[in-house]
Amino acid sequence: MNRGGSSPSAATNYLLCTNCRKVLRKDKRIRVSQPLTRGPSAFIPEKEVVQANTVDERTNFLVEEYSTSGRLDNITQVMSLHTQYLESFLRSQFYMLRMDGPLPLPYRHYIAIMAAARHQCSYLINMHVDEFLKTGGMAEWLNGLEYVPQRLKNLNEINKLLAHRPWLITKEHIQKLVKTGENNWSLPELVHAVVLLTHYHALASFVFGSGINPERDPEIANGFRLISVSNFCVCDLANDNNIENASLTSNNFGIVDSLSELEALMVRMKRLHEEREDEEASQEEMSTRFEKETKESLFVVPGDTLHSFPQSDFEDDMIVTSDVSRYIEDPGFGYEDFARRGEEHLPTFRAQDYTWENHGFSLVNRLYSDIGHLLDEKFRMVYSLTYNTMATHEDVDTTMLRRALFNYVHCMFGIRYDDYDYGEVNQLLERSLKVYIKTVTCYPERTTKRMYDSYWRQFKHSEKVHVNLLLMEARMQAELLYALRAITRHLT
């Protein structure tokens, strides 16, 4: 693995050349190791994605229309497994990056960088560093937060909170930002920034959750590739060093297991469906189930991964972090379980009191026109997307499963639905899946291929991508709701 070598060298290039990036771009051709797997994703075999792609004219059209980079990047390729969704995703992303909006273009990309940096998502950082420079951003800013205007720096606090503990955002944070002064944010600007931040936090989840590979440069011809300013490290994504092995093992153990797992899940879904009619869970029980679930998510620490990977992995992590950390402050700040034992009790967010449909939408749309419709369509799309299949089975109503996934993510952020029986989560989502969900939404940078492989072994990759989309959107909505609620409170 020469990755340890490549990443610091890229970093030094970068550091050296921030002021003379022309030179860097022309002269620095460095041999760089190829990603471990080919194709857009490290988790998904290339042919799965590519097969789907070649057929799809629609995707190409969408990319032409809405892509900012003008080419089919890996994210788009993986998402194109769900073309319906891809359209609304690209449209909203294009709108927030390129269309009318209160923030100048370089700002938007820099905010994206800041957001992605919270999760050390170098893929997104690379992408947006390029775009940032292309849209006329000051190269100097890329040296880190100390070099950006105070105004952008002020965004750091809510970036941090939104990324890891959105429930801590209060109207005071908002007030601090919009308070008149030299570096104040106007509300429309702030909403735009919040939308960008949440979008890129969530997208980072998707990138890690689906093991998106770094972009390969088109001019890869003779084994050389052009290192652009932004390359910190080419392949820090796949924290999993032994992907081949992992996939081998996953293939080896328990095909029988997984088959029965699937059957069991189907049975449980069916039973739940029927039970609803007869069994009446006592109200008290219902209300405690949520707390139980939030509490339980405490134990679903991706801790088991700690053991399964050599220490070196995390050292690598540290290296990467040092690269990325110039865009963030307080890198130690991370997700903390919502319902932490023994600490002061935070009020749960009652979903019915501040819903996206009723409240969030109106506020967003008022301050940053039209984004509301695009996000609305995206949320709606991901929530209702179904092919009525589950692995090998057809004609399955997966509503229950989708809802469980969505609500479980919200649950981890302390958002509670009165009309949801959180007991369902326990029955429908197996432990390995919960681990995966928690990792992807809360500590996406720790996601490994093993986690990805270990749940729902019978399911198709496209279905797992669907899961990732759900997680991503649920996370984005949760963050948005907290941020928008704070803004609403500031307004009233």
Place this chain on the structure above:
Amino acid sequence: MEKMSRVTTALGGSVLTGRTMHCHLDAPANAISVCRDAAQVVVAGRSIFKVYAIEEEQFVEKLNLRVGRKPSLNLSCADVVWHQMDENLLATAATNGVVVTWNLGRPSRNKQDQLFTEHKRTVNKVSFHPTEAHMLLSGSQDGFMKCFDLRRKDSVSTFSGQSESVRDVQFSVRDYFTFASTFENGNVQLWDIRRPDRCEKMFTAHNGPVFCCDWHPEDRGWLATGGRDKMVKVWDVTTPRAREVHCVQTIASVARVKWRPECRHHLATCSMMVDHNIYVWDVRRPFVPAAMFEEHRDVTTGIAWRHPHDPSFLLSGSKDSTLCQHLFRDASQPVERANPEGLCYGLFGDLAFAAKESLVTTELGRKPYAGDRRHPIFFKRKLDPAEPFAGLASSALSIFETETSGSGISWFVDTAQRYALAGRPLAELCDHNAKVARELGRNQVAQTWTMLRIIYCSPGLVPSTNLNHSVGRGSSCGLQLMSSFNLKEMAPGLGNETWLDRSKGDTRSDTVLLDSSATLITNEDNEETEGSDVPADYLLGDVEGDEEELYLLDPEHTHTDEPEYVLPQEAFPLRHEIVDTPPGPEHLQDKADSPHVSGNEADTASLAPVDSFSLISVSHALYDNRLPPDFFSTLVRDMLHFYAEQGDVQMAVSVLIVLGERVRKDIDEQAQEHWYTSYIDLLQRFRLWNVSNQVVKLSTSRAISCLNQASTSLHVNCSHCKRPMSGRGWVCGRCHRCASMCAVCHHVVKGLFVWCQGCSHGGHLQHIMKWLEGSSHCPAGCGHLCEYS
């Protein structure tokens, strides 16, 4: 909030009294509902469920329905409704999907009656049948509506909206079997309660969720809906296809809508986000709310009219944890604060004006007076077809177009082409240009030319012995002018001029008003005669006298203060604008103290259209005063500036060129240059290349004339050896051949050479023109069909 008045209304037997008041609740309210007797109101929310009695001065808590040690989610209410037939019957919709009924008649503390747990998701709305005692309808997030018979344990029928979630359900007030439901996807469905299999009617009402609906209490088929798209729409659903009758645009998403009792066109709305006020709209007046209640500090979540037949009491609950009673009389009325008239200029100078219809109609019949400058009447009034229906508050929108925008271009082109700028004596140039201007109906310009002619030609050219003759010429000129001043010719001409004048501001628009109003023309005529008569009188009285004597005639004018000198005499404040060439009289006043004042006056007078009587006096004046031509230079300068400022840079430049050295030195070099460049730019926009070139050529400004000197070389290649030809353009230095031979006469062309772009043969311009008149083939015999255009 303490200004509150008290209202007492007699309704049948019961009497409603009260004032605007509010009371604090312990928690935010989600919904409110009023008891049939209009004396109690129930407030429900996530952690509140109470009945308040509405007393005269205050709300009094009567009952807390939220009992039990550990309140369950069943008590977390999204909606509450009080039965309109039974005072003891209440129903709530819980956020966890349970529908609960309450019987206030129960003796125990817990009034909970029945529990329906059929919905899987939050129940958004419950609705009792208006006349049937036991029928309850619920609409839930899971997309189903259920009808319950309270005598049974479970639902009687389930209606599937085939959509994500139901936001509101309402029984029709008039049709026993009908109810309406609204959906998150923007649809509204009408159902027959007896047919759960499919809806009777469905239409898309809004873009985005429809949060609420309300049946009109009297009009059978009217249904009001409110949506997230900030609209309230009123539908007529009696027709096979639901028809939108009214549409009100609010400023925030509409959370609730309630028809106002006894007022056919009024409805109250409140918003879900951002906007905390309650509005009462007259649907016929969709842009300004009829009334506005501003008591709440957070979003209003529930509104209810206190009594179904009393339009003056409105109750509301809010997220700010207050319950309010609003009195219509205490409402603020935005209409009173709004500016009732709007005025706006369009991109092309059109003017739109909206005002109360009554105001407009009365004004149309009325003559515009000097103080009213909003109606320049040279605009054409055109009624907008989309004018609002006639209602209690309809307004008229008028759009005024400038009539002369078309001819505004043609006169410019004509003038540019026909003006003579050089090559003839000054007098002739002036005469010619005056004639051109007059033919185009631009009398003011024509007169200016004539004036210039008089200023610069008459005294200089005519020897003193020949003065009589010169006066004759001058007067004939004046007469000619006068004849041109008949009214018919004047009207279009004025249109032209006023078009330019509009930018000039108030004083000019006064003139416009007077000049163009037909009713005032005669008046103006009189004025003008007076205006010229007065100085004439002076002159008649004391022709030979110098200014001192002149002033002494009038004791008032012993002070030589210029405005006093003129204004009291006239008693017409507008006098100066009436005279066609403003710089003249203005200058005259400036120079009131100068020894040549009388002559000056005479000069102006001769230009004004006057009767021969005053003309004679004028000519007398001319005799006595020999004026040096440069005396007028400031006057002319002002005149040029005047034209330039008006936008008629053409006139400014033309005069500048025609007069040449006579005025050039008096005018700022930069201003000249600016005029030139503007005029040249205009000419080029009209593709008047020749005129523009002539102007450049004649300009005296260095910066302008060098425009012609830049990039004048034409690079030519030899047609034989294909090398660039240097030095002379007609003989190739390399192959020593004559490059450009005329295909007709076979001589070398020096000067204008015309090529065919098709076969590259050519020759002398005249030769080729002549040749192609007779033949369509190339004169060189190449067989190409050349075209000359």
